[in-house]
Amino acid sequence: MGGTLVAVAFLCASLSPSLLPRPWTWQGVVAGLAAVLGYGLGSAISAVLRRIFGLIPSPRARRVAWRLLLAGGAMVALSVLWFSADWQREIRLSVGMDPNIVWFIPLIALVALATFTVLLALARAVRLGTRKLIALLGRFVPVLVAKVAGLAVAGFLVAVFASDVLFAGFVEVMNNTSSLANGSTSPGVHAPASSRLSGGPGSLVSWPSLGRTGRDLIGTTPTRRQLSTFAGRPAKEPIRVYVGLDSAPTMAEQVRLAVRELERTGAFDRPVLAVMGTTGSGWVDSDGADALEYMYAGDTAMVAMQYSYLPSWLSFVVDRTKAAEAGRALVTAVEARLATLPADARPRLLAFGESLGSYFVEQGFGGDLDDLLSATDGVLLAGPPNANPIWRSVVARRDPGSPEWRPAYQGGKQVVFGQTPNDLADVGRPGLVYLQNASDPVVWWNPSLIWRKPAWLTEPSGPDVAPAMRWYPVVTFWQVVVDLTIALSVPDGHGHRYGPNLVNGWAAVAAPPDWTPADTDRLRTLIQYR
Structure with a gap:
């Protein structure tokens, strides 16, 4: 009864609002998952109350409670x-979408019930297997030892199956699929x-080796014509250097190739050189790249490298160390080459x-705010994951009274959100400059949400x-x-x-001397409606 x-x-709580509007199908899955988690937690609490505190209701009380629960719960x-x-x-x-939707309530209930049933059946199969294992061990060892050993073995087998079979198999499938897409x-x-x-012509990096996101x-x-039209003056051909995962056999060789490609293209002679952090698949937001080039009429250079085939969210889980290693390797190599000038x-x-x-950028500069600021002439980071070390440090030390979703740091002298x-x-x-939307789950997702209310929901x-x-x-x-x-829907x-x-972000940290607010508005319009 406690489980129900x-x-x-939990099912009712799962139907409440979250950060973003959900499709009805996902709502059904979330409701079913929440219900089975609540069932497990409630059953565990009931077991503790029965076995440790001896709180066992009478049969009549149980019948009445079940009737009230079933009727009232429904x-x-x-x-x-x-x-x-x-x-x-x-x-x-709240997020600027049409509020007129069709919400399939009966189908949500069916999806939730199906999800709950399947997950509960799996949980009970595990429980049955554990009981049989304990009974088997009980033939040879004391009952208490059998229970402890049986629970330990069952927990270990479930963990191994979930990690080494289900998750590892999923990652392998995703890696193979992403490799083909690459x-x-x-x-x-x-x-x-x-x-x-x-x-392009004369490049040290072949076109096929760039990967899908690099290409x-x-x-x-x-084009130079597009840049000139916006700038109202002759523009230069922008320099973009990209090294794919297939461009060189090791990360160290990728980095050396990137620096050689920067030298070949004349990147170190440009007034602006930008290190572009990539996601797992090597993706760079073209809005951020294009905006900088339009702002400087093409007189820029940028460099990026790929370190994984996996999509960003999965790479964050299994390849985060690669992002840090790639960021540090590329930044170190670029800084070393700049030091020779x-x-x-x-x-x-x-x-x-x-x-x-x-995360690539923050770790590339050692995960330290002072190092990042002293080594660069302007940094723009958008949608930072909650694990970003510099972001976490700055938000934790935000000015008193400023909310977590829009923190102020030392009066905005060096860092602005x-x-x-x-x-x-x-x-x-x-x-x-950090661009972070208050409704961005990438910024706010953290395992501590399981047990602790976050500051961004405690505050207004x-x-x-x-x-x-x-x-x-x-x-x-x-x-x-x-x-x-x-999150992208x-x-x-x-x-x-x-x-x-992103245009406003670049205008804040890196606008050229003659740049005006009107130019920012024109560029925003171009980026938004092109």
Whole structure:
């Protein structure tokens, strides 16, 4: 009975708002998962109360309690399920989406029931197997020893199966699938004709070795004509250097190849050189890359490298150390090459990273704020994962009274956080700008959501977070996990989409001397509607 009671409570909590609007199918899965977790927790609490404290209700009390629970639980669950449609409309309004949706309440209930049934059957199969194992061991050793040993063996086997079979198999499938995708090329993307771009004439890096995301970045570089039209003056061909995972056999050789390619293209003669942090698959947000080139009429150079085939979210789980190693290796090599130039002849060193790419950048500069600021002339990081070391340190030491979703740090002299263009207006020239949307699950996902209410929900909620969102133990964690899968399914400026706001970020940290707010508005329009 205790398991059913907590299961109903968890199911109802899972129907409450989270950061982003969910499809009805995902809502059903989340509800079923929450219910089975609640069932397990409630059953465990009931077992403790029975066996340790001897709290065993009478048969009559149990019958009455079950009737009340089944009737009351069904009414409460159906009522909350009905209200969940209004909550989803509220979330959609918060992130600038059409609130008119069809919310398939009966189908949500069926998906939730199916998910609950399957997961509960698996859990009971494990429990049955554990009991049989304990009974078998009990023939040879004392009962207490058999129980301890049986539980330990069962726990070990489940952990090994989950980690080495299910998860490892999933990672292998994803890696193979991503490797195949890495060999493909997006429609409309072609090898460049410019020698200033990796994969072009005279390049030390072959076009096929760039990988899909590398070819996307190189193959969509703005042309000199496009840059000139925007700038109103002759533009230069921008330099983009990219080294794919297949461009060299080891990371060290990738880095050496990247520096040689920078030298070949004349990157160290440009006024601006940007290190572009990549996600697991090697992706760089083209909005961030293009905005910098338009801002400087193409008189820029940028370098990026791929270190994995996996998508960003999976790479964050299994390849995070590779991101740190790649970031540090590339930054160290670029800094070493810059150190050979006269101080007055070095380009301004900028850095950009989005999502796991921001982790790449932070770790590339040693995970220390002072080192990052002293080594660079401007850094723009968007959608930083909660594990970013510099981000965590700055947010933890934010000025008193500033919320976690929009922290102020030392009055904004060196570090500024923003979500909207107004947040970045009149901020002077900080060394580091973080773009973070209050509704971005990438920023807020953390295992501690299981047991601790986060500060970003303790304080007044952010501008695009539904006011009705609440924290529930265990449940909110899984809600935000689901939000991660749909973080890009919302308009720019919400979720994990930063789009034209990257223009305002660059304008804050690295605008050229003659740049004006009107130029920022023109470039925002170009990036948003091209």
